[in-house]
Every structure is written in structure tokens, then in C-alpha cells.
Amino acid sequence: MKKIEMTTGSLWKNILLFSLPLMLTQLLEVLFNLSDVAVVGKFASYQALGSVGSTSTLVTLFAGFLIGMGAGVNVAVARALGIGSEEETEKTIHSAFIICTIFGVVVCLACNLFARQMLEMLNTKEELMDGAVLYLKIFSLGMPAMAIYNCGNGVMSAAGDTKRPLLYLTIAGALNVALNLFFVIGLHMAADGVALASAIAQCVSAALIVAHLLRRKDSCRLDLRKLRIHKMASKRILMMGVPSGLQNAIFAIANLFVQVGVNSFDAIMVSGNAAAANADTLVFNMMAAYYTACASFASRNWGAGNKDRILKSFYVSLLYAFLTGALFGGAMLLFGRQFLGLFANEAAVIDAGMDRLWIMGFSYCVSPLMDASIAAARGIGKSIAPTVIVIMGSCVFRVIWIYTIFAYFHTIPSLYLLYIFSWAITGIAEYIYFRASYKKCMAETQLW
Secondary structure (H helix, E strand, O other): OOOOOOOOOOOOHHHHHHHHHHHHHHHHHHHHHHHHHHHHHHHOHHHHHHHHOHEEEEEEEEHHHHHHHHHHHHHHHHHHOOOOOOOHHHHHHHHHHHHHHHHHHHHHHHHHHHHHHHHHHOOOOHHOOOOOOHHHHHHHHHHHHHHHHHHHHHHHOOOOOOOHHHHHHHHHHHHHHHHHHHHHHOOOOOHHHHHHOOOOOOHHHHHHHHHHHHOOOOOOOOHHHOOOOHHHHHHHHHHHHHHHHHHHHHHHHHHHHHHHHHHHOOHHHOOOOOOOOOOHHHHHHHHHHHHHHHHHHHHHHHHHHOOHHHHHHHHHHHHHHHHHHHHHHHHHHHHHHHHHOOOOOOOHHHHHHHHHHHHHHHHHHHOOHHHHHHHHHHHHHHEEEEEHHHOOOOHHHHHHHHHHHHHHHOOOOHHOHHHHHHHHHHHHHHHHHHHHHHHHOOOOOOOO
């Protein structure tokens, strides 16, 4: 499969060619959880739908952290490839697989040991609790495999190959849907069945990507005999991966408070929110492909010394993400009921879901200024300050909003409007920081 050129050629063309397979890959990864919600909502009950939906914030939190670690691996490997060091590339890759696997195992253990306590903190409805606990425990068994897959995906995308991960996830995604239907319809399971299907599919996707990396003949080849922690390579991975993972987790942590607000309404509203939240996940993951491209192109060109292409990569990625958010946000406004009908049968649940979509559909296109600025800053080695800005703008601000604006009005619109305001404020701050960092890096000659 032809690799994408990052340091030469048209950025408009290459970023798009890089992002489209990655976008489909992101969407298929979302389908692991989305198909769970769809199958239980259509073939089990709205209680089962609510149980799965009640775990969505926690699943997003932990999965987001592991995906962020993979993004950190992507930046670190892209930098090593950009400066043309095979030795550093090899050390980075083999250190990354150990680090990501460790994080995946830790997340799995945390979910299995503290599932009920975490769900109780979210004020999960008692009628949904047992199903939610069981779903989270079983789903988390696939977390180590998820960590390995995202690590391998980061390596391959850094090398300009975004098509093979798409192929592997297509296979795993098809298996996931088939197993969902088999367990729920054939074996009459509910939340536990779709969780088991997702865990199995995660393991398959990880096995496929590892098998490919073991067969490679270039500097991105994985050799199990060379797996070890290299100090400097590990430091770079952690410096990029942990802030990136925390950035994703921070959004989920902030959304924990949003979930508490949603849980203050009845079970119908909780189920409607769970169905509508799938639109957020779909749109955000489509836009996330451009953020990965932004970080990859910025890091690769930074390593190669092509600093003028860094800013161009940022603006091209930002525009593509904005157009994607506007297009699919508008589609959700027009076809929201049909979309929600994929996950629920009850009219009341669909009505509750539309309360969310009417606000979020106008909000999606605001978020790229924040996320693209963060990705570009990460591409030039700046990861800590953007994470601090996100904590203040997208976590602290949202908590304040919930305990002031939402507490006063206690309506669904007053809850969901916090997203567009927090994205706008954080986006402006992140853009200012990136431009200042870019100007500084233009005057530097030493690579980060």
C-alpha cells in the first residue's frame, strides 16, 4: 500500500488522503460501542440500552486515554522518522508497545475492581446498575488489546500507512456486529453479550496489527526479542502520550459531571441521551482524523526541518475539520430522528435524544479550533501547557457551569449549551498558545 508523503507535495491532497482512511478507522472503532447500543436498544430493552449508555462516559474516559497514548506514539515515531534515525525509531516503537500494554492492563484492572463504585459516583439509576456494572467489567477485558491496537495504529500512521489499520478494524468491526447479534438474539443475552462481543473484536484487531508489524522489513518492524524500555525513547513517549491521553480523559472527566446532570432526570431521558451521544462520538472521531494528521505532519516536518509546512498543515487540517463538523452537524439536525431510530424504538426516547441533537448539531464546528491547535502544538513538542489550558477551559469551566447555570435552570438546554461555550473559550486560548510556540520554534535550530 502506497505511503503518504508528509514532507513534500500538496498538503491539501496528502492530508486528505492521509485522513480519509484514518477517519474510517476511527468510525469503525466507534462502532464497537455504537453497535452495542444499537443491538441492545433494538433487540433487548430500553433498560439494557440505559445500562450500556450509563457506562459511556467511563468507557470514553478510559478508551480516550488509551487512544491518546497511541497519538503520543504517533508523534514520537513521526519525529524519529523525520530525522531519519532508524535506531531511534526502533527504540521508540519497542518501548511504546511495553508502555501501552502496561497502561491497558492497569485500566482493565481498575474497571474490574471499581466498576460499581465508579458508576455509583455517577448516580447511575438503581434499575440500570447491575447491567451497567456487568457491561463495564466485561468490556474492559478488551482494554489491553485496545491499547496495543492504538499503539500499532500510531506507528503505522506515522509511517504514512493509514489503510492497513482500516482494513484490520473493518474485519474486527464486522466480527463485532455479528457477535452482537449472535449473543443478543441467538443466546438472549443483553448488556453482557454486547460487551463480550466488543472485547473479542478488540483482541482480533490487536492481533492483526501486531502480526503485520512483525512481518515488516523496514525500521517500523516489531521484533518481540527487542521489547524493552529505552529511557530517552520512553521519556518522549510519556511526554507526548500521557498529556495526550489526559487531554482525552479530561473531556470524559468533565462529562462525568454532565452525566450526573443527565442522571438527575428520568430513565427515558438517560436512554435518549445515550442514543444521541452516539452522534457526538461519530462526528468527533471523524474530525479527530484531521487532528492526527495535523500532529503527524507537523512532527514529521519539524523533524525534517521543514518548519514552514507546520503552519500550513495546521490551517489545512483546521479547515477540513471545520467543514466536517458543519456538514455532519447539519445532517444530524435534518435526519436526527432517523439516526436515533437506529438505537431506540420508543418515541419518548427519540424525543429526549432530539433535545440534545438540536443543540449539538450547531456546536460541532466550533470544537476544531481547540483540538487542531492542541494537535499542532503537540506536533512541535508542546504537550503540557495545552493540557493545562484544556483542564481550565473544558473541565473547570464545565463544572462551574453545571453548579451555576444548570443548577439554576435545571433544563436539558441549559446543560448542553456548556459545550459550545467551553469549546470557544478553550479554542481561542489554545490557538494563541500555538501561534506563540510556533513563532518561538521558527527561531530555534535544535529539535525537541
